Amino acid sequence: MATVVSEKSRQAKIIAYEVLLEQGMQLGTPPPSSGSPQRQRGVPKVVAREVWDRDGWECRHCGSHRDLTVDHVVPVSKGGADEMSNYQTLCRPCNSRKGARV
Ligand SMILES: [Zn+2]
Secondary structure, three states, X not given: OHHHHHHHHHHHHHHHHHHHHHHHHHHHXXXXXXXXXXXXXXXXXXXXXXXXXXXXXXXXXXOOOOOEEEEEOOOHHHOOOOOHHHXXXXXXXXXXXXXXXX
């Protein structure tokens, strides 16, 4: 009856292996709501500096030099591109005013 025992233990090993695989996959899968940072709203700092440089470090609406942000001329949600030609310098108040309206 040696064959029966070895067959059983072989199956047990396979099952144990499958359980390990399953656990491994669960451990390896990051929870969906954490870990991966959300896509940053706005543009990277480096790009922002380029935009502000190009626009003379002033808000295109009111000319303010304070609290500058980079705004998408055409919102990405409306097909605007993530490139310099679609960026403009806005101060935070103007930007949030625009954002509230759209
Ligand atoms: Zn402004």
